[in-house]
Amino acid sequence: MKLILKSIIILLLIVSCQEESLTTRTHSSSFKSNNEKIDFLNKYIHIKSTYSKLEYDIVYYDNSTGMVAGPSDWDIKLKATIDKSDIKNWIKGCTKIDNPKLDWSTINVQTTDYQWYSNTGLITIGVNTDLNEIIYQHKTNL
Numbered sequence: 001m002k003l004i005l006k007s008i009i010i011l012l013l014i015v016s017c018q019e020e021s022l023t024t025r026t027h028s029s030s031f032k033s034n035n036e037k038i039d040f041l042n043k044y045i046h047i048k049s050t051y052s053k054l055e056y057d058i059v060y061y062d063n064s065t066g067m068v069a070g071p072s073d074w075d076i077k078l079k080a081t082i083d084k085s086d087i088k089n090w091i092k093g094c095t096k097i098d099n100p101k102l103d104w105s106t107i108n109v110q111t112t113d114y115q116w117y118s119n120t121g122l123i124t125i126g127v128n129t130d131l132n133e134i135i136y137q138h139k140t141n142l
Contacts, residue, residue, distance in 0.1 A: 027057050044076055047090055049086040050082060055080070056079070060072065075137070078135070079135050090127070101124075
């Protein structure tokens, strides 16, 4: 009986020490300021940029918490105007592609006048250097 009680206490301690879940369904319109948008976005995208305009839709299922941890799933869509010098950070490691397959029903995007890049098929990035604008999608098999 003592062994079972000790096991339950240890299990509760392990579960209570886990990090906060990143699971979310969040559109950038839910934030009042650009700084709030950026702070939230930085939890999910780790490419540093200076944003003058920013719109995104993040669907993220954090499967790393709970009794049995597993890989997380996400669909992150972003449209942003950034500093021209930051563009190289977004396309680093990507190759040019034609005819990207995107589902942009949650963000208003016109996909013409962009050069398209991809990395492993999970990341698609459109770049318009005249407008310093990027369109980004990173999606797992949701």
